Amino acid sequence: xxxxxxxxxxxxxxxxxxxxxxxxxxxxxxxxxxxxxxxxxxxxxxxxxxxxxxxxxxxxxxxxxxxxxxxxxxxxxxxxxxxxxxxxxxxxxxxxxxxxxxxxxxxxxxxxxxxxxxxxxxxxxxxxxxxxxxxxxxxxxxxxxxxxxxxxxxxxxxxxxxxxxxxxxxxxx
Amino acid sequence: xxxxxxxxxxxxxxxxxxxxxxxxxxxxxxxxxxxxxxxxxxxxxxxxxxxxxxxxxxxxxxxxxxxxxxxxxxxxxxxxxxxxxxxxxxxxxxxxxxxxxxxxxxxxxxxxxxxxxxxxxxxxxxxxxxxxxxxxxxxxxxxxxxxxxxxxxxxxxxxxxxxxxxxxxxxxx
Numbered sequence: 001x002x003x004x005x006x007x008x009x010x011x012x013x014x015x016x017x018x019x020x021x022x023x024x025x026x027x028x029x030x031x032x033x034x035x036x037x038x039x040x041x042x043x044x045x046x047x048x049x050x051x052x053x054x055x056x057x058x059x060x061x062x063x064x065x066x067x068x069x070x071x072x073x074x075x076x077x078x079x080x081x082x083x084x085x086x087x088x089x090x091x092x093x094x095x096x097x098x099x100x101x102x103x104x105x106x107x108x109x110x111x112x113x114x115x116x117x118x119x120x121x122x123x124x125x126x127x128x129x130x131x132x133x134x135x136x137x138x139x140x141x142x143x144x145x146x147x148x149x150x151x152x153x154x155x156x157x158x159x160x161x162x163x164x165x166x167x168x169x170x171x172x173x
Numbered sequence: 174x175x176x177x178x179x180x181x182x183x184x185x186x187x188x189x190x191x192x193x194x195x196x197x198x199x200x201x202x203x204x205x206x207x208x209x210x211x212x213x214x215x216x217x218x219x220x221x222x223x224x225x226x227x228x229x230x231x232x233x234x235x236x237x238x239x240x241x242x243x244x245x246x247x248x249x250x251x252x253x254x255x256x257x258x259x260x261x262x263x264x265x266x267x268x269x270x271x272x273x274x275x276x277x278x279x280x281x282x283x284x285x286x287x288x289x290x291x292x293x294x295x296x297x298x299x300x301x302x303x304x305x306x307x308x309x310x311x312x313x314x315x316x317x318x319x320x321x322x323x324x325x326x327x328x329x330x331x332x333x334x335x336x337x338x339x340x341x342x343x344x345x346x
Binding site: 028034035042043044046047048050051052053055058069072077080082084087089090091092144150151154155159160162163164166167168169170171 | 208215216217218219220221222223224225227228231242246250253254257261262265293317321323324328329332333335336337339340341342343344
């Protein structure tokens with residue numbers, strides 16, 4: 001058993017030294033300590049764990065408005081770029097076309113946005129938030145800020161700033 | 174247009190100020206700058222971008238052995254805990270049962286591992302790497318280290334250490 005804090009696998013909700021007990025377990029497995037050595041020192045594992053923590057908190061915090069991170073991104077970008085086409089949005093957010101269509105269908109059926117035929121190009125649709133969508137986005141933004149406050153409480157304000165700085169290199173393509 | 178480095182959405186492979194041009198675009202959209210303002214300052218977005226970068230590099234680096242991050246975790250934990258049950262592994266890695274069964278099926282069909290009936294409890298299977306699995310894991314580990322080297326090249330050795338330290342708080346449950 002090593003003492004590395006980083007002896008963790010690339011997966012979810014794991015504690016490195018975990019007591020396992022469940023009804024089907026054999027005696028030897030009750031309170032078994034699962035050795036995760038060998039998964040040490042992989043940044044990817046901690047990143048994945050962090051992502052799951054953050055997304056779960058986001059989804060929980062925005063549960064009353066039923067908005068997930070990708071939906072939040074879509075609404076925010078359309079609000080900032082009225083008339084954007086689906087293709088431009090797909091590229092800007094790097095969301096695959098099929099998944100984006102599904103996302104937009106859901107938000108359109110909630111009457112948060114509408115696809116209007118483009119005058120100059122009938123093949124493409126211009127995306128606009130509805131009045132209802134803009135109004136919802138105000139509430140959604142307030143809750144997204146509440147979520148970000150949870151992140152700050154978890155990691156600390158200065159540490160969060162440092163993380164934003166250190167992680168920027170991965171976001172530059 | 175703000176100057177925040179953090180003006181990014183929670184999604185993939187995006188550049189904050191992105192020139193868009195494609196065949197279907199209207200004139201106004203050629204070289205359109207998509208404003209991502211309002212998605213600023215969300216740690217979740219940078220975490221997601223980082224996760225995608227790291228997973229893509231892992232998958233690319235380990236392409237010759239055809240191993241993905243979750244498979245790597247599974248092989249590593251079984252190697253360190255021979256005889257582990259599926260349920261214990263599921264809990265230790267936080268992988269849902271159905272997904273884990275699928276993962277194990279794939280690795281078993283490649284003869285990297287085997288499920289042996291437990292003597293004490295016939296309902297549970299004890300997981301063991303085969304000789305072939307252990308041998309493959311040696312190669313896999315070497316490539317996983319190569320991947321980690323790419324992470325170091327991207328972010329810097331000291332910055333990576335700092336990230337591991339800063340992110341630890343999200344992995345503690």
